[in-house]
Amino acid sequence: MARGCLQGVKFLMFAFNLLFWLGGCGILGVGIWLAATQGNFATLSSSFPSLSAANLLIVTGTFIMAIGFVGCIGAIKENKCLLLTFFVMLLLVFLLEATITILFFAYTDKFRCCGVSNYTDWFEVYNATRVPDSCCLEFSESCGLHAPGTWWKAPCYETVKMWLQENLLAVGIFGLCTALVQILGLTFAMTMYCQVVKADTYCA
Numbered sequence: 001m002a003r004g005c006l007q008g009v010k011f012l013m014f015a016f017n018l019l020f021w022l023g024g025c026g027i028l029g030v031g032i033w034l035a036a037t038q039g040n041f042a043t044l045s046s047s048f049p050s051l052s053a054a055n056l057l058i059v060t061g062t063f064i065m066a067i068g069f070v071g072c073i074g075a076i077k078e079n080k081c082l083l084l085t086f087f088v089m090l091l092l093v094f095l096l097e098a099t100i101t102i103l104f105f106a107y108t109d110k111f112r113c114c115g116v117s118n119y120t121d122w123f124e125v126y127n128a129t130r131v132p133d134s135c136c137l138e139f140s141e142s143c144g145l146h147a148p149g150t151w152w153k154a155p156c157y158e159t160v161k162m163w164l165q166e167n168l169l170a171v172g173i174f175g176l177c178t179a180l181v182q183i184l185g186l187t188f189a190m191t192m193y194c195q196v197v198k199a200d201t202y203c204a
Contacts, residue, residue, distance in 0.1 A: 009195055013075035013188045017086075020185065021068025028061025060096060067093065071189065078196050087189040090182060097178070113156035119148065 034054035067089045074082030114135035115121035122131040122144075135151045136143035143150060 009188065009192045010075050010078065013192050014072055016185055016188055017068045017071030017075065019068075020071065021065055024061045024064030024066075024068055026061070027057055027064060031055070031057030031059075031061055063089075063096065064093070071185070074189075075192065078192075080193055080196055083189050083193040083196070087186060087193070090185050090189070093182060112152050113154040113159040114152040115155060116157050117155050119151050119153065 031054050034057065067086060070082055070089060071086040073079070074086050114131055119131050119135060122135070123129055131144045131151055133139060133142065133144045136146070137150055137152060
């Protein structure tokens with residue numbers, strides 16, 4: 001009975017991680033395409049030009065592919081160490097997603113804002129009278145060094161808050177689906193780990 005349950009969970013775990021790995025391939029592909037065609041697409045900081053949306057997608061896609069690979073091998077080999085590694089790595093994805101979301105809301109010019117309360121928030125970050133280039137009314141290289149009259153004045157906290165309220169349904173559905181997929185993966189990993197332990201105990 002325990003062996004039958006293990007085989008069922010094993011199949012589900014493998015199928016889930018195969019889809020997870022393919023999703024990582026897709027994200028990696030988009031990141032590479034953006035890097036090749038757009039250069040430093042959506043650079044988040046003029047001080048760190050490599051910190052761009054394209055590079056973040058490449059890192060995220062590679063990490064997700066690695067997680068999917070570890071999960072697939074752990075499922076096929078019924079290896080407890082790999083299953084626990086998959087579980088921990090999937091938890092780390094939550095932190096990575098949170099970081100990317102925070103950086104996106106903090107730096108993007110989509111919301112036409114600058115700083116949490118106002119543009120002076122960046123003065124302490126840079127220790128100088130400057131802001132990220134994404135704060136400029138008209139984007140150009142090093143425009144964050146220009147006069148305050150060329151920067152967005154609206155606070156990002158209020159602007160993002162209003163945007164979230166206006167798009168609450170779409171954001172909620174996306175967040176819920178993402179959370180459900182990751183929770184499903186964590187559940188599969190822990191269930192299979194417990195089934196492997198039970199099978200080993202039964203065989204012993």
